[in-house]
Amino acid sequence: MAASLSSSSFIHPQLRHIVSKMTLFDTLLFFVIHFVDKLGFWHRLPVLLGLAYMGIRRHLHQRYNLLHVGGINGQKYETEEFSYRTADGKCNHPGDDIIGSQGTFFGRNMPPANSRYGLLDPHPTVVANKLLERNKFIDNGKQFNMIACSWIQFMIHDWIDHMEDTQQVELKAPDKIADGCPLKSFKFYKTKKVSTGSAYTKTGSLNTRTPWWDGSVIYGNNDDGMRKVRTFKDGRLRIAEDGLLEHDENGIPISGDIRNFWAGFSLLQALFVKEHNAVCDMLKENYPGFDDEKLYRHARLVTSAVLAKIHTIDWTVELLRTDTLLAGMRINWYGFLGKKIKDLFGHIGGPVLSGLVGLRRPRDHGVPYSLTEEFVSVYRMHSLLPEKFILRDIHSTASEYECPPVVEEVPMREMAGKDGEKRLSKVGMEQMLVSMGHQACGAIKLWNYPSWMRNLVPHDINGVDRPDQVDMAAMEIYRDRERGVARYNEFRRNLLMIPISSWEDLTDEEEVIEALHDVYGNDVEKLDLLIGLHAEKKIKGFAISETAFFIFLLIASRRLESDRFFTSNFNSRTYTERGLDWVNKTETLKDVIDRHFPGMTKKWMKCTSAFSVWDSEPNQTTYIPLYLRPAP
Numbered sequence: 001m002a003a004s005l006s007s008s009s010f011i012h013p014q015l016r017h018i019v020s021k022m023t024l025f026d027t028l029l030f031f032v033i034h035f036v037d038k039l040g041f042w043h044r045l046p047v048l049l050g051l052a053y054m055g056i057r058r059h060l061h062q063r064y065n066l067l068h069v070g071g072i073n074g075q076k077y078e079t080e081e082f083s084y085r086t087a088d089g090k091c092n093h094p095g096d097d098i099i100g101s102q103g104t105f106f107g108r109n110m111p112p113a114n115s116r117y118g119l120l121d122p123h124p125t126v127v128a129n130k131l132l133e134r135n136k137f138i139d140n141g142k143q144f145n146m147i148a149c150s151w152i153q154f155m156i157h158d159w160i161d162h163m164e165d166t167q168q169v170e171l172k173a174p175d176k177i178a179d180g181c182p183l184k185s186f187k188f189y190k191t192k193k194v195s196t197g198s199a200y201t202k203t204g205s206l207n208t209r210t211p212w213w214d215g216s217v218i219y220g221n222n223d224d225g226m227r228k229v230r231t232f233k234d235g236r237l238r239i240a241e242d243g244l245l246e247h248d249e250n251g252i253p254i255s256g257d258i259r260n261f262w263a264g265f266s267l268l269q270a271l272f273v274k275e276h277n278a279v280c281d282m283l284k285e286n287y288p289g290f291d292d293e294k295l296y297r298h299a300r301l302v303t304s305a306v307l308a309k310i311h312t313i314d315w316t317v318e319l320l321r322t323d324t325l326l327a328g329m330r331i332n333w334y335g336f337l338g339k340k341i342k343d344l345f346g347h348i349g350g351p352v353l354s355g356l357v358g359l360r361r362p363r364d365h366g367v368p369y370s371l372t373e374e375f376v377s378v379y380r381m382h383s384l385l386p387e388k389f390i391l392r393d394i395h396s397t398a399s400e401y402e403c404p405p406v407v408e409e410v411p412m413r414e415m416a417g418k419d420g421e422k423r424l425s426k427v428g429m430e431q432m433l434v435s436m437g438h439q440a441c442g443a444i445k446l447w448n449y450p451s452w453m454r455n456l457v458p459h460d461i462n463g464v465d466r467p468d469q470v471d472m473a474a475m476e477i478y479r480d481r482e483r484g485v486a487r488y489n490e491f492r493r494n495l496l497m498i499p500i501s502s503w504e505d506l507t508d509e510e511e512v513i514e515a516l517h518d519v520y521g522n523d524v525e526k527l528d529l530l531i532g533l534h535a536e537k538k539i540k541g542f543a544i545s546e547t548a549f550f551i552f553l554l555i556a557s558r559r560l561e562s563d564r565f566f567t568s569n570f571n572s573r574t575y576t577e578r579g580l581d582w583v584n585k586t587e588t589l590k591d592v593i594d595r596h597f598p599g600m601t602k603k604w605m606k607c608t609s610a611f612s613v614w615d616s617e618p619n620q621t622t623y624i625p626l627y628l629r630p631a632p
């Protein structure tokens with residue numbers, strides 16, 4: 001029955017072979033989303049129907065888009081003995097101590113690319129020059145500010161980084177375009193390929209960060225990293241007198257992850273060190289018997305949960321600004337019944353009614369937790385970064401909510417690395433935060449890749465400048481191909497999306513169609529993933545493409561539901577009564593800013609979320625309950 005359904009002419013011919021592997025029930029569910037996709041309107045459905053569409057899609061992705069890479073080598077352990085987040089991410093999965101720890105494989109959301117194209121076809125520098133190179137900075141309007149841009153780098157540095165090989169590769173721009181390239185040739189380390197023992201992918205790559213949402217960006221990814229950042233007194237982390245990160249004798253910040261740091265990123269690290277230390281103080285006051293270790297462990301649990309919560313119900317909601325996504329993200333945390341019911345009765349009735357957080361058992365859908373190659377690729381969002389950072393005067397007499405006057409426009413290169421740290425220490429945390437709040441970040445579009453990143457000094461894992469500059473735009477194209485990430489159309493098919501058959505299916509912009517034609521001819525299969533994600537017509541309110549969103553839909557939930565500390569151990573026994581209370585009472589980044597800088601948002605922030613441009617209008621009150629809202 002399922003086989004005959006999958007050969008139905010209703011299904012796009014290029015999706016039939018994928019659907020033929022589904023169960024009858026899933027084939028029927030696929031029919032529903034495929035029907036809606038053909039009409040192209042899921043995002044215009046009323047909230048409840050939009051949620052149903054997303055629910056079905058997520059279910060199908062959980063069944064067909066989670067692939068484990070590598071063996072399962074871990075040991076059983078006593079979960080009771082490890083009721084805290086370990087330094088290297090071990091001992092989180094209840095049945096296997098290694099899953100999700102530092103140095104484990106990136107998983108996959110689809111088999112490695114089945115591409116007939118070579119690593120240099122078309123040459124990455126040609127793609128970078130003709131399709132990515134920024135002509136004129138395009139911003140994101142009022143939707144997303146520089147705090148939002150730094151936030152996602154902050155999260156990336158919590159979750160993912162590829163282990164490098166010791167061998168380098170050199171990319172040389174072809175003669176015909178070399179003059180237009182900031183670097184005519186450049187060298188970088190290959191991604192390290194490790195044999196996996198898996199049938200469908202002989203080699204894979206390793207994640208040097210712990211993929212759990214465990215705050216490793218401030219706590220480090222292993223024992224050494226953790227020791228560097230702790231004071232070993234009262235659970236607290238190291239922080240300088242001025243509230244910023246401390247630095248080593250070479251001027252490199254001391255924090256959990258310091259690769260490719262810049263002022264906005266290290267500011268967020270400092271803010272969450274403050275948060276951690278404030279949690280320690282609160283715990284110490286309430287539980288005077290706790291020693292340094294106990295205070296540290298509990299404060300880490302609480303702070304990591306605050307990070308995850310802000311990302312889920314504040315950052316993502318601004319990234320994907322629609323009522324359906326607002327409802328969806330709140331359901332992920334609080335469930336359909338909402339915060340009030342959950343606060344009153346606890347987690348009742350399963351993931352839909354009460355959310356993923358607090359589930360009785362972690363759920364990995366039969367595939368051990370990891371973050372995936374495809375997840376890394378859809379988070380290639382360097383176009384969020386502007387050319388200049390706009391520093392503002394917070395001592396001006398501008399009245400409430402007015403945009404404070406500009407003091408200086410600083411080239412982003414000077415805000416990065418050690419120079420950026422010096423700037424930040426002169427400016428101070430408050431001026432930096434208010435300035436970031438008032439500046440829109442870049443839009444994820446073609447021809448908007450930061451030009452200063454096309455000859456960038458990258459850092460090694462210790463935050464030290466590398467001798468070879470790189471053209472990041474070209475390198476990103478190379479990286480996806482090198483790692484066997486499917487090109488755009490294959491990627492869509494694997495995500496059960498309707499593939500494009502002409503450039504006109506991707507975009508209405510004439511200029512873009514012409515440029516795509518110039519680089520890829522008529523061959524839509526050749527289109528690189530990064531370019532497709534940047535060129536795709538966006539859903540109203542979405543700062544990212546729909547294709548990227550479907551990976552998020554799957555992985556954002558997975559980061560919560562697979563983690564013991566967000567599910568079976570999200571309780572007062574593990575977090576303490578007061579610790580859990582702290583998480584429950586913190587809803588947004590604004591709450592954290594208000595805690596550490598009282599008065600700042602009152603004076604400078606007019607909008608609702610600290611991630612939108614601060615002088616923009618607050619969200620309008622609407623009296624229609626969220627779930628009953630009509631189509632946008």
Ligand code: HEM
Nearest residue numbers: 149152153156160161162260262376379380381382458479
């Ligand atoms: C000043 C800010 C930033 C700098 C200097 C920077 C620099 C870099 C560098 C040098 C790499 C390694 C490239 C490679 O070897 O393949 C990288 C990787 C990456 N960056 Fe950034 N980046 C910045 C901000 C951001 C932001 C805002 C995002 C937004 C999501 C982001 C997302 C990523 C991702 C997803 C990777 C791939 C990681 C991996 O290969 O595992 N970065 N970045």
